[in-house]
Amino acid sequence: MAKVRIYELAKELNVPSKKLIELLNEEFSVKVKNHMSAIEDEDADLIKELLGGNKEGNNEDDEEEKPKKAGKKSNKDDKEKDNSGVITMNSETITVKEISEKLDKSFAEVIKELMLIGVMASVNQEINFEIAEKLANKFDVELVKEEKEEEEDIEEILKEDESEENLVKRYPIVTVMGHVDHGKTSLLDSIRKSAVTSTEAGGITQHIGAYKVPVNGEFVTFLDTPGHAAFTAMRARGAQVTDVVILVVAADDGIMPQTKEAISHCKAAGVPIIVAINKIDRPGANIDKVKQELTEYELIPEDWGGDTVCVPVSAHTKEGIDDLLEMLVLSSEMLELKADPTRKAKGTVVEAKLDKGRGSVATLLVQNGTLRVGDSIVVGSTYGRIRAMFNDKRQKIKSAGPSTPVEILGLSEVPEAGDKFYQVKDEKTAREIANKRKEKLRDEYLQSTHKVSLEDLYNQIQEGTVKELGLIVKADVQGSVEALKQSLEKLSTEEVKVRVIHGGVGAVNETDVTLATASNAIILGFNVRPDNNALAASEKEEVEIKTYRVIYDAIDDIKSAMIGMLEPEYRENVIGNAEVRKVYKISSVGTIAGAYVQNGKLARNSSVRVIRDGIVIFESELASLKRFKDDAKEVAQGYECGFSVEKFNDLKEGDVIEAYVMEEIKKDKL
Known part of the structure; x- marks a missing residue:
């Protein structure tokens, strides 16, 4: 509306709009007062309209509008008596409309005062606290900023739904915990009749999963948490949201370090534990030995006079599965689990x-x-x-x-x-x-110093140039990011602090390299690869990008670099990549891909990795490489070729094939 009025006024006064806008500052009111008498009545009304609202709204003879304004003034007098001229503001910014309502003033009056302090703002435009405070002072009102924690805001929003009259029975949430390779996921497979382990790299669960399974006429939600020590945080999170924990212990292996951690998490969360002694079909199984070890952690089996339920099972032969489920349902009923399905989630x-x-x-x-x-x-x-x-x-x-x-x-x-x-x-x-x-998360970035790499990290620590090692972690799923972050930050010593300044999901991109440049950080990729823009930027900015498929290797590399033991014997050299444009399936041969070499070259003797949406899905070697119908030793950038990947037939259009060779290098003395 303001722009339209300025345009109309400029037209009436026969002056450029731009020049008129320049007059809308603190000097403008003085100039208007000095020349008001020389301006015709109609033009004066336009100026009044611009400064103080429309002509009809300020007409004291207007009988329709005046009662409303009079009513507002009466309310304002009451408010001033109640609030002693103090209003609150609970956010960083406030719209002109909202501040007008708080001050109990018309939009025209507020906009006029804003103009006089040099601020042009429409009704729906936001102003910051400092400007709002000046505006309030103009009306002899004190503006106070109300500090309120967002967590309290959330609880306040949900408080009305906390009544207990709508509580009904809910299904139990069960977490399966234990040491790596003790059969947690296989045991869960036996219950829900699926094969999750077949989709995990190396048969080890590296992501957390949740499944709703029918058990004896009811439903149970199972959480399957990884068993390796690096995923302590993920197991802890499982214990915090669960009602009952199934602790899986291998009968032929006994209590292991990650089993101890799982017991600690359960006790800290106050969650009842059911021990599933798995792999009783193995030749070296010793159930009594496992029970004896459990007593060392205050878990006394029921048949030994304690209150810990221990069920011998075999995920392979399905023996004892029914007994385990029966004890699970019984333990859940004793907890009398309830929830209110009518409230906000x-x-x-x-x-x-x-x-x-x-x-x-x-x-x-x-x-x-x-x-x-x-x-x-x-x-x-x-x-x-x-x-x-x-x-x-x-x-x-x-x-x-x-x-x-x-x-x-x-x-x-x-x-x-x-x-x-x-x-x-x-x-x-x-x-x-x-x-x-x-x-609150915007202050977590480090200031730029000089570039750091794992190879020379120890030397820089010794020279005193590195006090803090910044890392950027990218992975295929958020759980892996959190696990790497927790594990790497535990490596901090008195000489150098390891700090993960950023963690994210997806391929390493140019933004990550920019952040690493500004923060003097190293980028670690877990099950992901850098895109072409990221590679080019990393070479230009001399930012190191390390990629891993196994979490142990990433942790060991950082640890070795910090103590001066990183002596690489081989280095990966990416020689090129190609994009799959067409896929042909031949029954006697397998999957043949028609591709275009985008960078570098593809060589017959190179290793390759298949990348889909920035995530590494398979690593192998080229089974064949052809140009048209002839075998080729290598195919250079800008040429088309056909190839097949050893032991992999699931190529799809859009996949990127990255070729690399491992080069032997001399050991550095750090």
């Missing part, structure tokens, strides 16, 4: 990742209330409105009650695994809470 993020086709995908465990498609939620520093929801079988569903794991779409960013989520009344509220939380 809240729960925990089990896992989160970035999907190229679907965007941010998060696995949520609803712990109370009912989550529905279309609901707005806030998750840590991100937020969103649920566009679609899937159960653990990837079937679309419209709602999810307590103790139900779901996969959702619609979040603005990938949340942190383990974050709490809350349903709020609308997306605006969710965005405001998320933005407040995000502001």
Whole structure:
């Protein structure tokens, strides 16, 4: 509206609009007062309209508008008596409309005062606290900034739903915990009749999963947590959201370090434990030995006079599975688990990742209330409105009650695994809470110093040039990011502190390299690869990018570099990459890919990795390489070729094949 009035006034006064706008400052009111008498009545009314609102609104003879304003003044007098001329502001910014309502003034009066202090703002425009404070002082009102923690805001939003009259029985949430390779996932497979282990690298679970399984006429939600020590945080998160823990101990192996950690997490969370003594079909199985070791951790078996349920089972032969489920249901009934499905939903993020086709995908465990498609939620520093929801079988569903794991779409960013989520009344509220939380995360970046690499890290520590090692971690899923972060930061010593300044999901990109440059950091990639732009930027900025498929190697490399023992014998040299343009399936040969070499070259003797959406899905060697119908020793950049990958037939259009060779180098003396 203001722009239209300025244009009309400029036209009436026959002056350029730009020149008139320049007069709208503190000097403008003086000039208007000095020349008001020389301006015709109609033009004077236009100026008054610009400075003080429309002519009719300020007409004292207007009988229709005046009662409303009179009423407002009366309310204002009451407010001033009640509030002693003090108003509050609970955010960093406020719109002109909102401050007008708080001051109980018309929009025209507020906009006029803003002009006089040199601020041009429309009704819906936001102003900061400093400007709002000056404006309030003009009306002899004190403006106070109200500090309020966002967590308190959330609890206040959900407080009305805390009544106990709608509580009903809910299904138990069970976490399967234990040492690596003790058969946790295989045991769960026996219960839910699936083969999760076949999809994990090396048969080891490296991501957390949630499954809803029918057991004896009811449902039980199972959480399968990884067993390696690096995933302590993930197991801890499982214990915090669970009702009962199944602790898996191999009968032929006994209590191991990660089993001890799992017991500690369960005790800290106050969660009942059922011990599943697995692999009793193995020749070296010794059930009594396992029970004896359990007593050392205050877990006394029932048949030895204690209260810990111990069930001998075999995930391979299915022996004892029914007994385990029976004890699980019995333990759950004793807990008398209840929830209110009518309230607003809240729960925990089990896992989160970035999907190229679907965007941010998060696995949520609803712990109370009912989550529905279309609901707005806030998750840590991100937020969103649920566009679609899937159960653990990837079937679309419209709602999810307590103790139900779901996969959702619609979040603005990938949340942190383990974050709490809350349903709020609308997306605006969710965005405001998320933005407040995000502001607190903006101070975590390091200042630029000089470039660092693992090879010369120890020398720089000795020289005193490195006091803090910054790392940027990128992985295929959020759980792996958190696990790497926890493990690497534990390596800090008195001489140097290891700090993960950023962790994210997806391929290493140019933004990561830029951050590493500014923060003097090293980039670690777990199950992901850098894209072409990231590689070019890293060479230009001399930023080191290390990629790994096994988490042990990443931890060992950082540890060795810190103590001066990193003496690499081989170095990976990427010689080129090609994009698959066409795929041909030949029954007698397998899958043949037609590809275009984008960078470098493909060589017959090179190793290759298949990259899909920035994530490494397979590593092998070239089985064949051809140019047209002839075998080729190598194919250079800009040429087309055909090839097949050894022991891999699942090539798809759009896949990137990265060729590399391992070069032997001289050992450095650090």
